[in-house]
Amino acid sequence: MKRELERIEIPYEQGARERAWNVVQAAFADRLPVERTSRRLRPVLALAVVLAVVAAAISPPGRAVIDEIREAVGIERAQPALFSLPSSGRLLVASDAGIWVVQEDGSRRLLGDYREATWSPFGRFVVAARENELAALEPDGDVRWTLARPDVRSPHWTGSEADTRIAYVDRTGVRIVAGDGTEDRLLAAGVRGPIAWRPGAGFVLAYVTARDVRVQDVDSGRVTWRVRRAGGQSPIRALEWSSDGRLLLVLQPYGLRVYEVRGRVAAKDDPSDATQDADAAFRPGVLDAAFIRAQGSQSTVFWLATGTPLFSGTGEFDQVTWSPDGRWLLVSWPTADQWVFVRAAGARRIRAASNISEQFRSRSFPRVEGWCCAT
Amino acid sequence: MRAASDERARVRGAQRGSVFDLEALFRTHWPRAYRAAYLVTHDAGAAEDIAQESFLAALRALDTFDRRRPFGPWLHRIVVNRAIDWTRARRLRSELELSESLPSPERNETPSGDVLAALARLPPEHRAVVVMRYLLEFTPGEIAEALDVPRGTVNSRLRRGLDTLAEEL
Numbered sequence: 001m002k003r004e005l006e007r008i009e010i011p012y013e014q015g016a017r018e019r020a021w022n023v024v025q026a027a028f029a030d031r032l033p034v035e036r037t038s039r040r041l042r043p044v045l046a047l048a049v050v051l052a053v054v055a056a057a058i059s060p061p062g063r064a065v066i067d068e069i070r071e072a073v074g075i076e077r078a079q080p081a082l083f084s085l086p087s088s089g090r091l092l093v094a095s096d097a098g099i100w101v102v103q104e105d106g107s108r109r110l111l112g113d114y115r116e117a118t119w120s121p122f123g124r125f126v127v128a129a130r131e132n133e134l135a136a137l138e139p140d141g142d143v144r145w146t147l148a149r150p151d152v153r154s155p156h157w158t159g160s161e162a163d164t165r166i167a168y169v170d171r172t173g174v175r176i177v178a179g180d181g182t183e184d185r186l187l188a189a190g191v192r193g194p195i196a197w198r199p200g201a202g203f204v205l206a207y208v209t210a211r212d213v214r215v216q217d218v219d220s221g222r223v224t225w226r227v228r229r230a231g232g233q234s235p236i237r238a239l240e241w242s243s244d245g246r247l248l249l250v251l252q253p254y255g256l257r258v259y260e261v262r263g264r265v266a267a268k269d270d271p272s273d274a275t276q277d278a279d280a281a282f283r284p285g286v287l288d289a290a291f292i293r294a295q296g297s298q299s300t301v302f303w304l305a306t307g308t309p310l311f312s313g314t315g316e317f318d319q320v321t322w323s324p325d326g327r328w329l330l331v332s333w334p335t336a337d338q339w340v341f342v343r344a345a346g347a348r349r350i351r352a353a354s355n356i357s358e359q360f361r362s363r364s365f366p367r368v369e370g371w372c373c374a375t
Numbered sequence: 376m377r378a379a380s381d382e383r384a385r386v387r388g389a390q391r392g393s394v395f396d397l398e399a400l401f402r403t404h405w406p407r408a409y410r411a412a413y414l415v416t417h418d419a420g421a422a423e424d425i426a427q428e429s430f431l432a433a434l435r436a437l438d439t440f441d442r443r444r445p446f447g448p449w450l451h452r453i454v455v456n457r458a459i460d461w462t463r464a465r466r467l468r469s470e471l472e473l474s475e476s477l478p479s480p481e482r483n484e485t486p487s488g489d490v491l492a493a494l495a496r497l498p499p500e501h502r503a504v505v506v507m508r509y510l511l512e513f514t515p516g517e518i519a520e521a522l523d524v525p526r527g528t529v530n531s532r533l534r535r536g537l538d539t540l541a542e543e544l
Binding site for chain 1: 428
């Protein structure tokens with residue numbers, strides 16, 4: 001029997017071993033008393049430097065540095081429509097007309113009259129919310145199940161191929177339901193803020209209460225850590241995990257915080273009254289994020305880890321979204337009614353598409369709900 | 376005997392911060408940890424998560440680890456218990472199972488090997504006992520202690536597991 005068990009071919013063994021060794025090695029480095037200090041300080045210092053660099057960059061002398069990538073209101077050479085995506089995957093877009101799926105070739109399909117949606121972990125399904133309904137759909141719009149709940153918002157789907165959960169918010173608070181629509185239950189009463197699943201094993205959710213940001217294992221109920229909200233009662237716009245689940249970014253207009261998994265602040269930014277942080281997104285696969293800083297009539301996308309600007313323009317940028325491979329950053333630019341795709345890997349390239357609102361039959365500027373999963 | 380003292384030296388080295396010793400422990404014990412997790416869960420993704428999380432759990436407890444105890448069984452005990460927990464917690468709510476047209480994870484992840492297929496038909500608790508006894512070479516007493524069940528239960532699960540495997544094969 002021993003020989004038989006040892007002879008069984010185990011799939012993906014080498015890749016699993018290398019990935020695990022990288023994780024174990026990193027965790028080991030963190031626990032070393034001497035190295036831990038320097039390792040932990042490294043991102044803090046790097047991000048602290050960022051903030052100084054950002055401050056310098058948005059000062060008049062600093063602006064000269066980024067002139068070469070600054071655009072006026074819109075990219076002049078933009079395509080008149082979204083003919084294709086620059087990278088593999090599909091977009092999920094929310095407009096006044098409902099939720100749309102945009103294929104790589106630019107074709108669009110309206111899924112239905114929903115106001116928010118996100119992809120399932122492998123992009124095979126979509127979970128969507130309308131006023132009093134949560135629904136699981138196929139990307140062609142077929143409804144798999146629905147759940148009637150009051151004032152549904154912020155659906156998020158996570159898990160492995162074997163087991164998934166959906167978190168969402170309704171009038172009662174944050175709720176959890178299994179991926180097949182069963183076992184719906186209340187996780188945290190009275191909570192209305194943004195929520196975010198931590199990537200990786202297990203079902204760990206970050207959410208915002210009136211007093212703090214909490215990270216909780218939804219199966220065991222254990223609150224892993226919590227931190228008091230910074231920036232008073234200023235609304236928290238977004239929670240964003242790094243793709244390895246090690247860092248949690250909490251975005252407020254006048255206060256950006258990046259926390260390590262135990263709740264220690266790795267970086268913070270408190271913009272002055274004249275500036276605001278509008279959105280931020282961790283780049284897949286690395287501990288770095290792009291974030292939007294708006295000052296007066298100017299918006300700039302910066303790298304969080306180095307403080308270098310990536311793209312700048314006149315007017316409002318309201319959203320940044322990474323392609324699944326982390327090579328392209330989609331910058332939503334309502335003032336120009338454009339989507340700008342900035343290539344962040346290799347030589348800098350920019351592609352842009354205009355007339356975004358019209359293409360999605362929307363008076364307000366459409367919102368990107370996710371860019372998922374090459375198929 | 377030599378291997379045991381080598382392993383103690385590696386644990387001591389890792390406790391003192393040697394990445395070299397940690398890597399030696401990892402390279403020695405990862406294959407069995409991953410194999411054991413896979414044989415219990417029959418899911419490569421879950422096995423990777425479980426083996427990885429078990430190493431991290433071991434790492435967190437490394438400073439208090441008693442070096443007189445062997446490292447491997449300590450680690451494997453964590454792995455098997457987590458694999459059983461995962462298997463028990465698993466419900467019929469996979470993303471794949473939402474769509475009748477797609478294969479279930481069980482079918483998707485299960486290679487064609489007869490032993491593996493037969494093993495998959497055992498209840499997870501029986502599977503775990505067989506894996507612990509014959510792959511990880513725990514004694515029935517050690518299995519009973521690791522799984523917190525009576526020794527008689529271990530023996531009966533082993534017996535029934537082997538009988539079922541014999542029938543299947």
